[in-house]
Amino acid sequence: MNAHQIGRALTRPSLTRRLASLVAIGATMALGACNGDEVIDPPFKDSIKPTVGLTKGLPTADSLLAVTLNANDNIGLKRVRLLLAGGITASYDTVMTSAVTSLTILVNVRVPSSAPIGATVTARAVAVDGAGNESDTARVALTVGNLEPPSAIVTSPVAGSPVVTGKALILSLSGRARYKVRTLGYELSGAYTARDSSSFSAPLRDSIALLDTLVVPDSVKGATIQVTPFIIDSLNQRVLGTPVSYAVQSPANANTVPVVRTGVAPRVEVNDTIFVEATDPVGISTLGYEVRTPTGQLLVADSVSSDGRFSTLVRTFRTRIPVATFPMHVNVFGFARNANGRRDVARFPSGSLRQDTVIVVAGYTNPLPQGGQxxxxxxxxxxxxxxxxxxxxxxxxxxxxxxxxxxxxxxxxSRPWGIAPYPRNRDGEMSDTLLVANSGGTNISYVDLRNGSAGREVYRYPLPNIIVYTITSTRSATTDQIITQRTAHDFSDRPQYLAATCNGDLTPGSPCEDVIAVYSTTPTPGQSSPFEKQGTIRWENLSKKSSHFFFEQAMGQAEGRSDTLEIERFAAGGVGADSILLPYKQIVRRPDGSMWEYSIVGRIDRLAFRDTTYVRNSGNFRRAVFGEGGPVLGSRAMTYDATMGFDMTPPLPVIDRGISRPLDVTDFIANTFSRVQGVGINFDGEINAVKGDSTYLFDRTLRLQGILESRPSGGGLDFHPQNTGPRSSPLRTRLAFVASSEPVIDVFDTYCYRKIASIAIRDPIIGPVRATQRPNGQLVLVGATVRGVTLVALSDTFTTTCL
Known part of the structure; x- marks a missing residue:
């Protein structure tokens, strides 16, 4: 047993009488050979190979690699050997000393500290029985640190599909690797050998799918061929996939009809894909599909032709189904014709006709060109x-x-998160610059849309480092005198969600004055206690290069504790100046000439916010709404008005009057007590929304106005772009669009609080929802799904349920 093997589970039964009988018979035969008799194989000689399998185990620590080995034989196993190679090298070898027909071993291998995290380890196992028969080699890929190892699979044709000599076989391969895919290919063994692969250049992707053509020569003689996929990642780690076997036939022996297989999602869009695959040893000449109504009316059909050299033909059709009413049920059929002219359709294994009944839904989903989130x-x-x-x-x-x-x-x-326009005026007109919060850094990108064909980043605004101090009074343990303690709290300055506001005249069409970017921050575990993994809300005056840290929601004194706040700004990159945002103490002169001390006392437990605090601005850039994220009930919501300015009472104004009052924030929690999964705000900021178990609508003072009976999900919500309040006119603008856990977008009236429609889409929204109006007046909804970005064009003719 190798020293790396630190644990195993093994049961060895005692020698059976049957094995003793076999030994006795073997001795008799050996004596006969000594008298000159011919030695022949006995009629009961064991010629059946043992079987062996490997599966990835469940290690108790990242410093271990675990595999489970299963071996079986019809009479008795003699030896089992396990080899590990790649990121680490180890072996395990055991010899049976008694009759064992079934064996299960759990092997835990300790990983040396020098082994790099993510390195691939290939485990191979083989079993030998008492007659010397050796099993096929079993393989499994492991990864140091128990990360997901690279994988390669043959997705088409299915195992056992026939191939004909002189014909071509279309192989479909897919590969995935944590450290990107550099090469994807296959090795051929059995009736003949071959090898082919495709290599990729930067930027490498973490998943790849490709098609390759395998021509079977006329000279091939043999029963089967075996295709083994392999993948090489950017670290040059090579991993083999599971082999797939195919039967080889000659054209003269083939008298078949096409075997057709279809693949289509249960919910499809007007522009979507239908997968059809057909296999026939004599070759496929035509491959296609039909879409019909439940009554049998043909809606659309398409096909492709081939010269019949390919025994397997695969095609993903891009279809356009002529449907204008959603949702609508249709039936999808696949068909094929072989080189001999024989036609058949897709069938179930029982032989009955297969028809896929699917639902045609609204929208058009576009996968991100190079993946991502x-x-x-x-x-x-x-x-x-x-x-x-x-x-x-x-x-x-x-x-x-x-x-x-x-x-x-x-x-x-780095890691762009929130995005907002650079405001131009109160009509909601945007300038030609976009603001992007880079959560992997401490800056905001300026993107000039006039620069280049699609736009270009022209500047990164460096956000300041803001330190919060709490000052408390306590008695000295040695002198019993009152002493003052000043504690610094250093938060992450990395921006997350972003909203754009501006101050200035409120008259429609008035130009913006100072542009104020309001943002939440991305927390990190390295923040000062007790604020580990908690974010903050701030604004940055991009015009005057000044800052504000939101503390107003925490003003007040906690029971048994009094913390005076002090906040300091440290400029970054020479933008703005170091300054005191909130002094510990200010001296204020009364009208009679006497002086009094002015300080801000805060509740430290209300100063910070949980991770993923959502931020959105109103369409006229006056207001913003905030919703505290995280999977916890009792989340806070707040609003901000950029036109309210500071309370001018002390010598240095410190309290922003545009931020929700502390009592309003706590009252909102009492009225809703929900977790926040998204926020929304209408054009003028008169209606705000937070999405949780339902969707709660409230005004700028956080007074609850009504509840929309939406379904909880990870998706967001948005208002109609022209929604201007409870009495928004025209009535068709008095709407909110809310994502659901189901593959629909629900439409609500924001005055009656009733659902007036559900828009069926292919996949549930799992990210933000945006409602926009194109220059031609068309209303478009945009949402992020698991497959990419879904766009839904609406008629903008929804009717409300009350006046």
């Missing part, structure tokens, strides 16, 4: 484009609505 989105009407922050790719995705295509992305800072 969308955090936020913004529609820019002047160029009719949608801009989406891709956290994992460090850029903005640019989607052109005019031709439904992605344009070249715009590189920004």
């Amino acid at each position: 969308v955090a936020d989105a913004l529609y820019f009407p002047r160029n009719d484009r949608l801009y989406l922050t891709n956290i994992e790719r460090n850029w903005l995705e640019v989607y052109n609505l005019a031709d439904s295509s992605f344009r070249a992305p715009i590189a920004v800072g």
Whole structure:
């Protein structure tokens, strides 16, 4: 047993009488050979190979690799051997000393500290029985640190599909690797050998799918061929996938009809895909599909032709189903014709006709060109484009609505999260600059949409370092005198969600004066106690290069504790100046000439916010709404008005009157007591919404106005772009669009609080929802799903349920 093997579970039964009888018979035969008799194999000689299997185990620590080995034989196992190679090298070898027909071993291998995290380890096992028969080799891929190992699979054709000599086989391969896919290919063994692969260049992707053509020569003689996929990641780690076997036939022996297989999602869009695969040893000449109504009326059909050289033909059809009413049920059929002219349709294993009944839904889903994850989105009407922050790719995705295509992305800072426009006026007109919160750094990107064909980052605004101090009085343990303690609390300054506001005249059409970016921060575990993993809310005056840290919601004294607040700004990159945002103490002169001390006392437990605090601005850039994230009930919501200014009482104004009062924040919690999964705000900021177990509508003073009976989910919500309050006119603008746990977007009346419609889509929304109005007046909903970005064009003719 190897020293690396630290634990196993093994049961060895005692020697059976049957084995003793076999030994006795073997001795008799040996004596006969000594008299000159011919030695022949006995009629009961064991020629059946043992079987062996490997599965990844469940280690108790990342410093261990675990595999479970299962071996079986019809008469008796003799030896089992396990080898590990790659990131670490180890072996396990055991020899049976008694009759064992079934064996299960759990092997735990300790990982040396020198082994790199993420390195791939290939485990191989083989079993030998008492007659010397050796099993096929079993393999499983492991990864140091128990990360997901690279994987490669043959997705089509299915195992056992026939291939004909002189014909071509279409192989469909897919691979996935944590450290990106550099090479994906296959090895061929059995009737003949071959090897092929495709290599990829930067930027590498973490998942790849490809098709390859395998031509079976006329000269091949043999029963089967075996295709083994393999993958090589960017660390040059090579991993083999599970082999797939195919039967080889000659054209003369093939008298078959096509075997057709279809693949279609249970919910499809008008522009969607239908997968059809057909296999026939003599070759496929035609492959296609039909879409019919439940009554049998043909809606659309399509097919492709081939010269019949391919025994397997695979096609993913891009279809356009002529349907205008959603949702609608249709039936999908696949068909094929072989090189001999014989036609058949998709069938179930029983032989009955297969028809896929699917639902046609609204919307058009576009996968991100190079994958990633969308955090936020913004529609820019002047160029009719949608801009989406891709956290994992460090850029903005640019989607052109005019031709439904992605344009070249715009590189920004690290891990872009929130996005907002640079305000121009009170009519909601945006300037040609976008603001992007880079949560992987401490800056905000300025993206000039006039620069280049799609836009370009032109500047990164460095956000300041803001330190909060709490000053408390306590008695000295040695002198019993009152002493003052000053404790610094250093929060993360990395921006997360972002909203754009401005101050100035409120008259419609009036230009913005100072532009104020309001943002939440991304917490980190390294923050000062007791604020580990808690974020903050701040604003940054981009015009005057000044800052404010939201403390107003925490004003007041906790029971048995009094903390005086002090906040200091440290400028970054020479932008703005170091300054005291909130002094510990100010001296205020009374009208009679006497002096009094002015300080802000706060409740420290209400100063910070949980991770993923949502922020949105109103369409006229006057107000913003905040919703505290996290999977906890009793989340806080707040509003902000950029036009209210500071309370001018002390010499240095410190209290922003535009921030919700502490008593309003606590009253909102009492009225809702919900977790927040998204926020929304209408055009003028008169209606705000937080989405939790239901959707709660409230005014700018946080007074609850009504509840929308929406369903909890990870998706967001938005108002109609022209919604201007409870009595919004025209009535068709008095709407809110809310994501659901189901694949629908619910439409609510924001005055009657009733659901007036549900828009069926393919997948549930799991990210932000944005309602936009294109220059041609068309209303468009945008949401992030598991498959990409879904756009739904609406008629904008919804009717409300009350006046």
